[in-house]
Amino acid sequence: MAQINITNVSKIYAGGVEAVKSVSIDIADGEFIVLVGPSGCGKSTLLRMVAGLETISKGTVEIGDRIVNDVEPAERDIAMVFQNYALYPHMTVYDNLAYGLKNRGTPKAEIDARVAEAARMLQLEQYLDRKPRALSGGQRQRVAMGRAIVRKPAAFLFDEPLSNLDAKLRVSMRGEIKQLQKRLGTTSLYVTHDQLEAMTLADRLVVLNGGEIEQIGRPLDVYHTPASTFVASFIGSPAMNLVRANREGNRLHLGSQIIEADRLSSLPTDLTVGIRAEDLRLANPGEQSLTLKIGYVEELGAQRLVHGTIDGKQLTAALSPEIELGDTIALTIAPSRLHFFDTTTGKRLVLALDTPDTGRQAVNKLQAAIG
Amino acid sequence: MTHAPSLSPTSPAATTTGGFFARFRSAPSEPSFAKRVQFSSPYLPYLFLAPQMAIIFIFFYWPSVQAIQSSFYLEDPFGFGSTFVGTSNYTDVLKSGEYLGIARFTAIFTAAVTFFSLAIGLLLAVKADGVIRGNATYKTLLIWVYAIAPPVAGLMGMMMFDQHIGPLVRFVGLFGWDMKVGLNYNDTAAAMIIVSVWKQIPYNFIFFLSGLQGIPVSVREAALMDCRSGFRRFWTVILPLLAPTAFFLLIINTTYALFDTFGVIDVMVKDKAANNPITLVYKVYMDGFRGNDLGGSSAQSVILMIIVFVLTIFQFRFIERRVHYN
Numbered sequence: 219m220a221q222i223n224i225t226n227v228s229k230i231y232a233g234g235v236e237a238v239k240s241v242s243i244d245i246a247d248g249e250f251i252v253l254v255g256p257s258g259c260g261k262s263t264l265l266r267m268v269a270g271l272e273t274i275s276k277g278t279v280e281i282g283d284r285i286v287n288d289v290e291p292a293e294r295d296i297a298m299v300f301q302n303y304a305l306y307p308h309m310t311v312y313d314n315l316a317y318g319l320k321n322r323g324t325p326k327a328e329i330d331a332r333v334a335e336a337a338r339m340l341q342l343e344q345y346l347d348r349k350p351r352a353l354s355g356g357q358r359q360r361v362a363m364g365r366a367i368v369r370k371p372a373a374f375l376f377d378e379p380l381s382n383l384d385a386k387l388r389v390s391m392r393g394e395i396k397q398l399q400k401r402l403g404t405t406s407l408y409v410t411h412d413q414l415e416a417m418t419l420a421d422r423l424v425v426l427n428g429g430e431i432e433q434i435g436r437p438l439d440v441y442h443t444p445a446s447t448f449v450a451s452f453i454g455s456p457a458m459n460l461v462r463a464n465r466e467g468n469r470l471h472l473g474s475q476i477i478e479a480d481r482l483s484s485l486p487t488d489l490t491v492g493i494r495a496e497d498l499r500l501a502n503p504g505e506q507s508l509t510l511k512i513g514y515v516e517e518l519g520a521q522r523l524v525h526g527t528i529d530g531k532q533l534t535a536a537l538s539p540e541i542e543l544g545d546t547i548a549l550t551i552a553p554s555r556l557h558f559f560d561t562t563t564g565k566r567l568v569l570a571l572d573t574p575d576t577g578r579q580a581v582n583k584l585q586a587a588i589g
Numbered sequence: 590m591t592h593a594p595s596l597s598p599t600s601p602a603a604t605t606t607g608g609f610f611a612r613f614r615s616a617p618s619e620p621s622f623a624k625r626v627q628f629s630s631p632y633l634p635y636l637f638l639a640p641q642m643a644i645i646f647i648f649f650y651w652p653s654v655q656a657i658q659s660s661f662y663l664e665d666p667f668g669f670g671s672t673f674v675g676t677s678n679y680t681d682v683l684k685s686g687e688y689l690g691i692a693r694f695t696a697i698f699t700a701a702v703t704f705f706s707l708a709i710g711l712l713l714a715v716k717a718d719g720v721i722r723g724n725a726t727y728k729t730l731l732i733w734v735y736a737i738a739p740p741v742a743g744l745m746g747m748m749m750f751d752q753h754i755g756p757l758v759r760f761v762g763l764f765g766w767d768m769k770v771g772l773n774y775n776d777t778a779a780a781m782i783i784v785s786v787w788k789q790i791p792y793n794f795i796f797f798l799s800g801l802q803g804i805p806v807s808v809r810e811a812a813l814m815d816c817r818s819g820f821r822r823f824w825t826v827i828l829p830l831l832a833p834t835a836f837f838l839l840i841i842n843t844t845y846a847l848f849d850t851f852g853v854i855d856v857m858v859k860d861k862a863a864n865n866p867i868t869l870v871y872k873v874y875m876d877g878f879r880g881n882d883l884g885g886s887s888a889q890s891v892i893l894m895i896i897v898f899v900l901t902i903f904q905f906r907f908i909e910r911r912v913h914y915n
Contacts, residue, residue, distance in 0.1 A: 271810050291810075292817035304807035308829040308913035317825070318815035349913075365811075 220282025220295070220372035220405060221247045222268065227277035229263050229429075237263045239429040240277065248403045250396075254416035255426035256452070261409045262377060264426070268407060269298050269375050282372050292321075297366035298375040302382060303358045305350040305365075311337075312346040315364050329368075336364040339398070356387045363395070367402070374399070376408040380415065392418060413453050417441070425449050443557075447564040450492050450557060456523055459493040459533045462561065470556075473529025475508050479553030485567055492557030495523065498535040501550035510535060510547050653894065660887035671884070678888035688872070688889075695847070695868040698782060702846035705786045707838060710793025711831075715823070717794070718801045728798065735791035739849065743856030746784030757783075771861040778866040781857055785850045792845075793838050800834030801827070832912040840904055847897065869893050 222245040229238040238260040245251050253261040266272040268279050270291035278285050286294050297318070305314050315333045324332075337343045340360040350358055359379065366374050379395070380388045396419055399406050410416055416423045417437045425432040425440065425448070433445040444450035450458040463470045463477075465487050470477040472491065501507035508528050516523040522539045524547065525532070535549055558567040628634055660678050662671040682688050717727045737745070749757045750770040758768045770780040804827065812826040828835075848870050858865040867875070869889065877886030 269810075269814065271813065290817050291814045296814070298811070298814055300807045300811060302805065302807055304805065304811040306808060306811070306826060308832075321816040321818070321821065365815075 221245055221249075222282075222373055222405060222407065223278075223280040224264070224268065225278045225280070227264065227267060227279060228275050229260070229267060229272060230275040237429050238267070241426075241429075241431055242277075243424055243431070243434065245405055245407065248405055250399050250406045250408065250419060250421040252408045252410060252416040252420035252423045253426055254410055254413060254423055254452075255432075257411055259426040260429040261411075261426050265375055265377055265407060265409045268373075269296060270294050295372040296375055297369045297371040297373075298377065299362045299366050299379040301378040303350075303362040305358060305361055307350055310347055310349055311342060311353070311361050311364075314350065314361055315346075315368050318365065318369050332368045332370070333364075336367045339367065340364050355383055356391065359383060359387075359391060363398070367398070371404070373405040373407065376406065376410075378410055379408075381410075381412070388415075395419065414455065417453065423453075425452060427452075443566070444492070445566050447490060447492070447559045450559070454494065456495045456534045456536065458557070459495065460559070461491050461493065461528070461531050461533065463489055463491045465489060472508065473531060475529055476506070477508070477551070477553070477556070478506055479556065481569055484569060485558055486560070488561055489567065490559040490561050490564075492559060493533070493551060494555065494557075495534045495536040496521075497551050497555040498533075498537070498549045499551070500537065500541055501548040505550050507548040507550045508533075510549050512543060512545060512547060515543065656887045656890050656894075658887075659883055660891050662884050664883040666881035674884065678884045679892070682885060682888050682892065691867060691869060691872050694778065694866045698778070698785075698850075698866070698868055699843060699846040701782050702785045702789065702850065703839065703842040705782070706789035706793055706842055706845075707835070709786065710790045710838075711797050711835075713790065714794050714797035714801055715827075718798060731794050732791050734787065735795070737788070739788065739852030740856055742788045743784060743853040746780065746787070746853065747856055749784075750780045771857070771865065774864055774866055777857065777861075781850070781854060781866065784853050784857070785846065788853065789842060789845055793842065796834050796838055797831065800831045804830045829913060833914050836904070836909055836912045839908070840901065843900060843904075844897070847893075869896075 222243075224241060224243045224245075226240045226242055227238060228236060228240050230236050241260075241264060243251065253264060255261050263272060267274050268281075270286065270289065274287050278287055280286065281294055281296065306317065309317065312333060315336060316329050319329045319332065333346070334343075337346055340363060342357070342360055342364060345353060345357060345361075350361065353361065359382075362379065376395075380391055383391060392415060408419060410419075420437050422434060422436055423440055424434045427448050433440055433449045435443075440449060440453055444453060444458070447460055451460060461472050463472050465471075465482055465485055468479060468482045470479065470482070470491060477491075510524065510526040510528055510533060512524055512526040514525050516525070517539070519539075521536045522541075524535045524537055524543065526535075526547075527533065535547075541547075558569070559565065560567055659671070661673060661675060663674045663678070664671045713731055717724060717731060720727055734742075747770070749755050750768065752758065752769065752771075755770075758770070761768050768776045768780075770777050808826065808830070809822075812822045816822045816825065847868065850868065851870050851874070854867055854871050858867060858871075870893065873886050873889045873893065876882045876889065880886075
C-alpha cells in the first residue's frame with residue numbers, strides 16, 4: 219500500500235521525440251487511476267516508466283515516499299499485468315504464480331498459502347498444474363492477475379489487460395478487476411484506450427493527448443465538464459457533437475439556425491459549441507428548435523442514434539425509439555447543457571456565471587483564503 | 590497490438606486460384622488449423638514426395654545398404670573380386686586397440702566441440718542481443734566466419750598454430766606452453782578442437798540469436814519485475830524458452846563434430862608425423878581410401894552409423910522430454 223507521485227516526468231527518445239511531456243499525477247493510497255487516450259498519446263510509456271521498464275528522461279517517480287528513478291523494476295514493490303499476459307509458457311500455473319515469491323526468498327509454506335489464496339480468489343484452483351497453453355484467454359488473464367496479487371505489492375500496474383479478450387469476457391473481467399481492487403485496496407494505475415473501460419473502472423481518470431495531460435478528474439466530472447474539445451470527443455459514446463458557431467449578443471448562429479440563451483456575452487464571437495447527443499430532445503411545437511436533416515439511424519435497442527446534418531454540420535442525437543422519424547426532425551436543448559470551447563485552442567470556455575464549476579471554485583477560493 | 594487476420598482455408602484467395610491447384614479442394618467443414626487437403630488421385634501425394642524420397646534413397650539408403658553389404662566381405666584392393674568373411678571385419682575392428690583409442694578420442698572431441706561451440710555461441714548471442722547501438726555490425730562480424738569453407742578454416746587454423754609464425758602458439762608460449770601442433774598428440778588435439786569450435790560458433794550464434802528474439806519481450810519484462818538477478822532470470826526463464834533451439838543445435842553440433850570436422854582434421858594431420866589424433870570418420874577414410882581396406886572401412890562406417898543412430902534416439906528420448914515447445 220502506497221501512494222505514487224509522478225512529478226514533471228518526461229520521456230525523450232534518442233532523436234528528440236518527446237513521448238511524454240512533463241506529466242505530474244499524484245495518486246493517493248488505494249486509488250484506482252486510469253490513464254486513457256488514443257494510441258501514441260504516451261500512456262503506456264508513462265506506465266512503463268513507473269514500472270521501470272523505460273528510463274525516465276526528466277522528473278521523478280515516487281512510490282511510497284521513495285524516489286524510484288534508478289531502482290530496478292523487481293525492487294520497486296510493484297506488480298504489472300501485461301496486455302498479452304506475458305505468462306511463462308514453460309511453467310505451470312502454480313509456478314507462474316510462485317515465481318516472483320520464490321525469487322524473493324519467501325518461505326515455501328507462505329508461497330503455498332498465498333498461491334492458494336489467489337487461486338481461490340480467481341477460481342484457478344483446478345488449473346494450478348496446467349501450463350498456460352492449456353488455458354483459455356480468460357483463464358490466462360486470471361493467472362496474470364494472480365501473479366500480481368500473490369506478490370502483495372504496493373501498487374498494481376495494468377497495461378491494457380483486457381484488450382485481448384472478447385467483448386463479453388472483457389465486461390465481466392472489468393467488473394472483477396474493479397471488485398478485486400476495492401477488496402484489496404491496492405493503489406492501481408491502469409492504461410487503456412477504451413473510454414468505457416476508463417469511465418467504469420476509474421476513481422479518477424487521466425486523459426492524455428500527445429504526451430500531455432488534457433484533464434484529470436472523476437469520471438463523471440470529466441464527462442460533464444470536459445476541459446477541451448479533445449476530451450469532449452474522446453470521453454463518451456457517441457462522441458460529443460462539436461459545432462462551429464458565431465455569437466451575436468445572446469444568439470448562437472449554427473449556420474442559418476439559431477440557439478438563444480442567456481448570459482453568453484462573456485464568450486467570444488467565434489466559438490465551438492459542444493452538444494451531448496443525449497442532451498438533445500424533441501422540440502415541442504412553438505419552442506426554439508434546430509432542424510436536423512436525417513442521414514441514417516443506428517438502433518441500439520434502448521435508444522436510437524440519429525445521425526444527420528444541421529445546415530451542413532454533422533450532428534448525432536440519441537433519441538427514444540418511440541419517436542417517429544421523417545426526413546427532418548425538430549430538436550432542442552436546454553441552454554445550461556451547452557458546452558463552449560475556444561475554436562483555436564480547443565479549451566473549455568467558462569460562462570461568467572451559472573456553470574457547474576462556479577460553486578466549487580468559490581468554495582475553493584474561500585478555503586484558500588481561510589487557510 | 591493488432592490481431593493478424595487469420596487465413597482460413599476457405600479464404601477467397603484460395604478458392605479463386607485457378608488451374609493446377611484448383612484441383613485440390615480444401616474441406617469446407619474443417620474449422621481447425623489443420624488444413625485437410627483432398628487429392629483427386631490417391632497416388633498424387635506420393636508423386637509429390639517422390640523427388641525427396643529419391644534423393645534420400647540414392648544418397649542415403651543405397652550407400653548404407655552397400656556399406657552394410659561390403660562390411661561382410663574382404664575386398665580385393667585392386668578390384669579383382671571379394672570374399673565373404675562374415676563378421677570378421679567387425680571383430681577385427683572392435684579388437685583393435687588403435688580403433689578403440691580413436692573411438693575414445695572421438696568421444697572426447699565430440700563432447701568438447703559440441704559443448705564449447707554451444708556455450709560460446711549462446712554467450713555471444715545473449716551479449717549481442719543485449720547490445721542496442723551498432724548491433725547489426727556485431728552480428729555481421731560474428732556471423733561471417735560461417736561463410737568460410739571447412740578446409741580453408743583448417744588452413745587458417747594451421748596458420749594460427751604454425752610452429753614458426755602462428756600467433757596463438759606464441760601467445761600460449763608466453764604462459765610457458767611449448768605448443769607443437771602436428772607433433773604432440775595433445776597439442777594437436779587442442780588445436781583441432783579450437784579450430785572446429787571456432788568454425789561452428791557462428792552457426793550456433795545465428796540460431797541462438799533468432800531463438801532469443803523469438804522470446805516475447807513482455808515475458809522478459811515480466812521476469813524483470815519478478816526477479817532481480819539477471820543470472821537467475823537467464824537460467825529460469827530465458828534458457829528454458831531457448832530449449833527447443835538448444836536441442837536442435839545439440840543434434841546438429843554432435844553430427845558436425847562427428848562428421849563435418851573432416852576437412853579441418855585432414856588439413857591438420859595430413860602429411861604430419863604418425864601419432865596424431867583423428868576421429869572415427871577420418872579413420873574410415875584413411876582405411877578405405879589410403880589403406881584400400883574397403884571391407885574394414887565399411888564395417889567402421891556401419892559401426893559409426895549405429896553410434897549416431899543410438900545417440901539420436903537417446904537425445905530424442907531423454908533430452909527432448911525436458912524441452913518445452915510453444
